[in-house]
Amino acid sequence: MSITAPPTPQSTWTKEDAKASRKANRKLHRKEYIWAGAFMAAPVIGWLAFLLFPLAFSVYASLTNWNGLGNMVFIGLDNYVMLFQDPYFWRALWNTVFYMIGIPIGLALSLGLAMALSRRIPGRTFFRTVYYIPVISSLAAIAILWQWAYNGDFGLVNQFLSIFGIEGPNWLMDENWAKPALIIMAIWKGLGYSTILYLAAVQAVPRSLYEAAALDGAGGWRRFRTITLPMVRPVTFFLVVTNIIGGSMIFTEINIMTPTGGPNWSTASLVWYIWNKAFKNLQMGYATSMALVLGILVLIVTVIQFRMNKRNDFSIE
Amino acid sequence: MRRKGLTAAAVTVAGALLLAACSSDGSGGSASEDPDTSGGDSPNELTFMYRGSDADKAAYETAIAAFEEETGAEVTMIITDADQYATKLQAAIAGNKVPDVFYVEPGRIQGYVYADVIADLTEYVDQSVVDNLWDFGVDAYRFDKESGARGQDGDPFYALPKDVGPFGFGYNKALFDKYDLEYPSADEPLTFDQFLELAKALTQDSDGDGELDTWGTGLNVTWNSQAFIWGNGADWISEDQKTVTVDTPEFAEALQWFADLGLVEGVTPSAEQAQTLDTYQRWMAGEIGFFPVAPWDIATYTALEEKDPETFSYDVIPYPVANEGDDWSTWIGSLGIAVSENSANKELAAQLATYLSTDLEAQKTLAAGMIQIPTLKDYALGEWIETDAPAAGWPENTKVFLEIAEEKGRPLPGTWTYTPEWYDNFWIGIENVVDNGSQTAADYLAAKQPEMQSLLDQSWVSADQAKAAG
Known part of the structure; x- marks a missing residue:
C-alpha cells in the first residue's frame, strides 16, 4: 500500500479571473465613488460658495479701507481698533442687547398661550390662526402699522390706555419709551411662531406623567414646573438660540419706525448702525468689521447656551 | 465632545445667519427677484x-x-x-x-x-x-x-x-382770515420778530374750552431749522467744507430762538404732539398757521384746499430772516x-x-x-x-x-462732503434742546462741534483714500 499524497484540488480561479473581478469591482466602485462624490459635492460646493468664501471675503474686507465701490486698501487691524473706540458702536450694541429683554417675556407668554390653546376651549383654531397672522405678515407693513399705533396723539395704543385713565407716552419720540415700544412690537410679531412650537411640545408630553404626578398629590404649579417645563426645554432652547440670533439682527422695524435711530439715538441697533456705515457713509470695510464682531459675539453666546443645555440635559427611559 | 458642541453651535449660528440673510422681510428685498441691471x-x-x-x-x-x-x-x-x-x-x-x-x-x-x-x-x-x-x-x-x-x-x-426740489415755506390763508390777520408778502421775507408776532396771534383757544386749538407753527427741527439758522447768518460748515461752524454765537442764537418757539413762546404744539406726522396732520387740518411747503406736497394740499377751503387754503412765502433786509434762503x-x-x-x-x-x-x-x-x-x-x-x-x-x-x-449741509455723517451727527441729542430744554443751544453746540469736526475730518480722509484707491 503506498501512501500517495492527496490530489491537490484543481483551482478554476485563474489569475485572469481575479484580474477581471478586480476590474469589475473597480468599475462598480468607481461608479459608486462618482455618485458619492456628486452627492457630497453639492453641500461642499454650497458650503464653499455660500459660507466659506463670503466669510473669508468678509474677514479680508474687514481688514481693508473699502467704500464698497472702489478698490480695497489693506489697513490691518485699524478697523477693529477704531471699532473699540467708537462710542456709537457701544451704544448700538447696548441697544441691541436691551432688545433681548423681549425674549424671555415673549417665551413666557408663548408658553402660557400654548398651554391655554392646548386645552379643548371653544374657538381654539380661530385663536391659533389669529396669533399666527403676524408671523406671516410683512415686517415692513407691520412696522408702519405699529408706527401709527404708537402715535402720541392719535395712536391706538394711547387711545386704549386712555380708557383706563392712563396718559400714554409719545412712544417713539420718548427716549425712555422708544425701546420698550419696539420690544412690545417684536414680542407681538413673534408670539405666534413660538406658541405653535410650544403647542406641539406641550401636546407631546405623555399624559401618564401628569396622571402619575396627580396621584402623588402634585398640584398644578408643581406639575407645570416639574413636568411641563423640563419636557418643553428642547423647544425653549431652540427658541432662545434662534431668538438671540434673530434679535441681534433687528433692523427693519427700527429703520422704518425710527429712521434716524430714535430720540437721542435710543433705538439704533448694531445692524442698523452697520447698514448706515456701509451704505450711507461708504465705510464698507469698517461696517464689515462690526458685522464680524457681532457674529463672534452671537457665536460665543450660542456656545455658552449649548454648554448650559448639555449640563442640564436629561432623558426619560 | 467639546469640539462637537462648538461645531454644532457654529453650524447653528452660521445656518441661522445664512437663512436670515436669504430671507426677505420687507426692507431687505430678495436678491433672487432682482432684475438684471x-x-x-x-x-x-x-x-x-x-x-x-x-x-x-x-x-x-x-x-x-x-x-x-x-x-x-x-x-x-x-x-x-x-x-x-x-x-x-x-x-x-x-x-x-x-x-x-x-x-x-x-x-x-x-x-x-x-x-x-x-x-x-x-x-x-x-x-x-x-x-x-x-x-x-x-x-x-x-x-x-x-x-x-x-x-x-x-x-x-x-x-x-x-x-x-425747493423746500419752501407756506401759510394757511384760511387761518389768517379766521383771525383777521394780513397775509404775509410773497416778495419780502418776514423778520423773526414779525413771524413770532404772527405766530402768537395764530395760537389761540378758539372755542374757549381752555385748550389751544390752533398754533402759529409746528416745525420739525431736522428738516425745518436750516432756513432759520441761515436766516441768522450762521451755517453748519465753512465755505471750503473743512470746518464745522456750529459753535458760533449766531448759530446758538438762531437754534435757541427756534427751540424757544415751543419751549418759551408756546406757539407750536407741545413736544409730545410734535411728531412730524402730527404737525403735518394738524397743518392739513387747518390748525397750524405756518408750515413748510414743497412741490411734492402740492397735489395733496391743492386737493385739500378744493375740498374744504374754509379750513385749509394755502400759499407759499419766503422763509423769515433775522433782520429786515437780510437775505433769505432755504434748502x-x-x-x-x-x-x-x-x-x-x-x-x-x-x-x-x-x-x-x-x-x-x-x-x-x-x-x-x-x-x-x-x-x-x-x-x-x-x-x-x-x-x-x-x-x-x-x-x-x-x-x-x-x-x-x-x-x-x-444744498443741505453734508451734500458737498464725501459722506454726510458729520451732519447727521448734529441731530443726535437735539431733543434735549428743542423738546425738553434740558440743554441750552450754546452748550449743546459747544459739545457737538468737536464730535462733528472729527467726523468731518474723517470724511476728508476717507475721500482722499477713495481717490487714491480708485
Whole structure:
C-alpha cells in the first residue's frame, strides 16, 4: 500500500479571473465613488460658495479701507481698533442687547398661550390662526402699522390706555419709551411662531406623567414646573438660540419706525448702525468689521447656551 | 465632545445667519427677484434704473418711447422702491452690473467718480442745454476730482437733474382770515420778530374750552431749522467744507430762538404732539398757521384746499430772516440722472440722460402732475408760471419756488462732503434742546462741534483714500 499524497484540488480561479473581478469591482466602485462624490459635492460646493468664501471675503474686507465701490486698501487691524473706540458702536450694541429683554417675556407668554390653546376651549383654531397672522405678515407693513399705533396723539395704543385713565407716552419720540415700544412690537410679531412650537411640545408630553404626578398629590404649579417645563426645554432652547440670533439682527422695524435711530439715538441697533456705515457713509470695510464682531459675539453666546443645555440635559427611559 | 458642541453651535449660528440673510422681510428685498441691471451689450441697447411714483413712470415711459423712436435705441426700464434704490444700486455696482443710465443723489457723486462708476457728461451735453437748466440742477453734480471741491461753476458735471426740489415755506390763508390777520408778502421775507408776532396771534383757544386749538407753527427741527439758522447768518460748515461752524454765537442764537418757539413762546404744539406726522396732520387740518411747503406736497394740499377751503387754503412765502433786509434762503434738493462710465453705449446713454432731464413733454407731465417744478428754465419762467401752473392748480405764489431754484436754494449741509455723517451727527441729542430744554443751544453746540469736526475730518480722509484707491 503506498501512501500517495492527496490530489491537490484543481483551482478554476485563474489569475485572469481575479484580474477581471478586480476590474469589475473597480468599475462598480468607481461608479459608486462618482455618485458619492456628486452627492457630497453639492453641500461642499454650497458650503464653499455660500459660507466659506463670503466669510473669508468678509474677514479680508474687514481688514481693508473699502467704500464698497472702489478698490480695497489693506489697513490691518485699524478697523477693529477704531471699532473699540467708537462710542456709537457701544451704544448700538447696548441697544441691541436691551432688545433681548423681549425674549424671555415673549417665551413666557408663548408658553402660557400654548398651554391655554392646548386645552379643548371653544374657538381654539380661530385663536391659533389669529396669533399666527403676524408671523406671516410683512415686517415692513407691520412696522408702519405699529408706527401709527404708537402715535402720541392719535395712536391706538394711547387711545386704549386712555380708557383706563392712563396718559400714554409719545412712544417713539420718548427716549425712555422708544425701546420698550419696539420690544412690545417684536414680542407681538413673534408670539405666534413660538406658541405653535410650544403647542406641539406641550401636546407631546405623555399624559401618564401628569396622571402619575396627580396621584402623588402634585398640584398644578408643581406639575407645570416639574413636568411641563423640563419636557418643553428642547423647544425653549431652540427658541432662545434662534431668538438671540434673530434679535441681534433687528433692523427693519427700527429703520422704518425710527429712521434716524430714535430720540437721542435710543433705538439704533448694531445692524442698523452697520447698514448706515456701509451704505450711507461708504465705510464698507469698517461696517464689515462690526458685522464680524457681532457674529463672534452671537457665536460665543450660542456656545455658552449649548454648554448650559448639555449640563442640564436629561432623558426619560 | 467639546469640539462637537462648538461645531454644532457654529453650524447653528452660521445656518441661522445664512437663512436670515436669504430671507426677505420687507426692507431687505430678495436678491433672487432682482432684475438684471447690467448695461446693454448691443450698440443700441440701454438699461435705465430709477425709482419713483407711478406718475414718474408714466412720464418717463412716454419720454422713453419718443427717444426710442427718435434714436432707434432699445431702453429697458428698471424701477425699484424708493427706500431700496440706494442699496440695490450699490449691490449692482459691487456686482459689476451697473445700468447704463440711473438716478444718483448729489451726495454720492464723489464716491462714484473716484470709483469710476459714473461718466463725466460735460463733453456729451451742449452748453445751450446746460444754460437752460437751473444752476443748482447742474452744480449739484459738478465735482473737481483734484481739489475735491463741489458745486463750483465750470467744473465737470457727472449727472443732469431729474428734478430740483425747493423746500419752501407756506401759510394757511384760511387761518389768517379766521383771525383777521394780513397775509404775509410773497416778495419780502418776514423778520423773526414779525413771524413770532404772527405766530402768537395764530395760537389761540378758539372755542374757549381752555385748550389751544390752533398754533402759529409746528416745525420739525431736522428738516425745518436750516432756513432759520441761515436766516441768522450762521451755517453748519465753512465755505471750503473743512470746518464745522456750529459753535458760533449766531448759530446758538438762531437754534435757541427756534427751540424757544415751543419751549418759551408756546406757539407750536407741545413736544409730545410734535411728531412730524402730527404737525403735518394738524397743518392739513387747518390748525397750524405756518408750515413748510414743497412741490411734492402740492397735489395733496391743492386737493385739500378744493375740498374744504374754509379750513385749509394755502400759499407759499419766503422763509423769515433775522433782520429786515437780510437775505433769505432755504434748502433745495435734487436727484440726478447719471451715465455709467463703463457703458458700452456711453454716448447714446448720455443722450438718454439729457433727453430724460430736458424733454419738454416729460417736464410738462411731471409739473402738471404736481410732482416737481420744471427743470427747464425757459419753460418754467415762461409758459409754465404764466399759464400751465395756475391751470394745474399750483398756488398763487408759485414763483417763490422758482426763486428758490434760481438763487435762494442751498444744498443741505453734508451734500458737498464725501459722506454726510458729520451732519447727521448734529441731530443726535437735539431733543434735549428743542423738546425738553434740558440743554441750552450754546452748550449743546459747544459739545457737538468737536464730535462733528472729527467726523468731518474723517470724511476728508476717507475721500482722499477713495481717490487714491480708485
